[in-house]
Amino acid sequence: MGRPAIKTPPAVRAAAVGDYKEGLLLKVIAEKFGFTPATISIWAQEAGLPRRPRGIRRTVTPSDRDRLIIRRAREIPINAVAREFRMTRARVWSIRTNWKRAGWVEPMPWNVGAIIDWAGELLKVVRIDDEKRGAVRTANGITLDPFEWKFKGKTARMLMRSQGGNALN
Numbered sequence: 001m002g003r004p005a006i007k008t009p010p011a012v013r014a015a016a017v018g019d020y021k022e023g024l025l026l027k028v029i030a031e032k033f034g035f036t037p038a039t040i041s042i043w044a045q046e047a048g049l050p051r052r053p054r055g056i057r058r059t060v061t062p063s064d065r066d067r068l069i070i071r072r073a074r075e076i077p078i079n080a081v082a083r084e085f086r087m088t089r090a091r092v093w094s095i096r097t098n099w100k101r102a103g104w105v106e107p108m109p110w111n112v113g114a115i116i117d118w119a120g121e122l123l124k125v126v127r128i129d130d131e132k133r134g135a136v137r138t139a140n141g142i143t144l145d146p147f148e149w150k151f152k153g154k155t156a157r158m159l160m161r162s163q164g165g166n167a168l169n
Helices: 011-022 025-032 035-045 064-075 080-087 089-101
Strands: 115-118 121-127 133-138 143-148 156-162
Touching: 011 025, 011 035, 011 121, 025 035, 064 080, 080 089, 121 143
Parallel strands: none
Antiparallel strands: 115 121, 115 156, 121 133, 133 143
C-alpha cells in the first residue's frame, strides 16, 4: 500500500506553476517547493501550459568566451586563435560558423560621437543605422554616408568613446 495522499495547498501549486510559466528549470522549482520535477510538470500540464521540449535549452547569444573567439578569429588567423584558446582549428571554425548561421551579429562597441579607426584613418561616428552601416565624418570634415563598418575584410576599431571633448569636429 502506498503513501496516503496529502492535498497540496492551492497557493503552493499556483506559485510553482507561476515559476514554470516564468521559465525556471523544473529541477529548481522542485527543490524550491520540495516536490519532484515530475510533479511540477504534471501541475503545469493540469494548468493548461504546454510541455517543454526535452534536452538542453538553446542559447540565443554566444557566451563571453565564444564572443572573444569570434572577435579574435576576425583579427588573426584561425590557427593562432586555436592555439590561444587551446582548442582545435575545427572547433574555432565551428563556433564562428554556427553563430554566423544562427544570425547572431556582434553589437557595435561604439556609439554616436565615438572616434574609430578604419584602415588607419580616424573617423567620428555621426549616425548609427544598424550593426552594418551608419555615417561618419573624416578629420577634414567630409561626411561619409552611408558608411559600412566592415568592408573588404577590414573592420572599424573604436579608439575613444564619445564623452566630452571634440577630437574630430
